[in-house]
Amino acid sequence: MEVSYRTNYPVAAAAVAELFDQSGIRRPTDDIERIQRMLDQANLTVTAWDGATLAGIGRALTDFSFCCYLSDLAITRAYQKQGIGRGIIEELKRILGPKVMILLLSAPEAMSYYPHVGFESADNAWILQRQT
DSSP states (O other): OOEEEEESOOOOHHHHHHHHHHHTOOOOTTOHHHHHHHHHHOSEEEEEEETTEEEEEEEEEEOSSSEEEEEEEEEOGGGTTSSHHHHHHHHHHHHHOTTOEEEOOOOGGGTTHHHHTTOOOOSOOOOOOOOO
């Protein structure tokens, strides 16, 4: 397997919804229009490909100067534990450079993963939850 990473590469919302379903991440995959809006409004995506197979995605919002919110990091179960998540994070770091902080919100079941790839826990965050 040779994984390639693509930046801001067009990908169909249905393919991303399927990837989300196959990864275990909780996203509104029954609402393809919403997934499409999520893709359209992200200003930085990194996708991981095994040939023509979409294996993972990192979807982010950033100013490319100070901060980046990594809103999705999803790898299909068949490709998990092969370094693809780390590869997406490294590609994001390469694009953003050392002066940009990357922030994410983790699902409870993924909390142990992020320290493994270099993230530090933050106790100074606040959230207004979405209504639906």
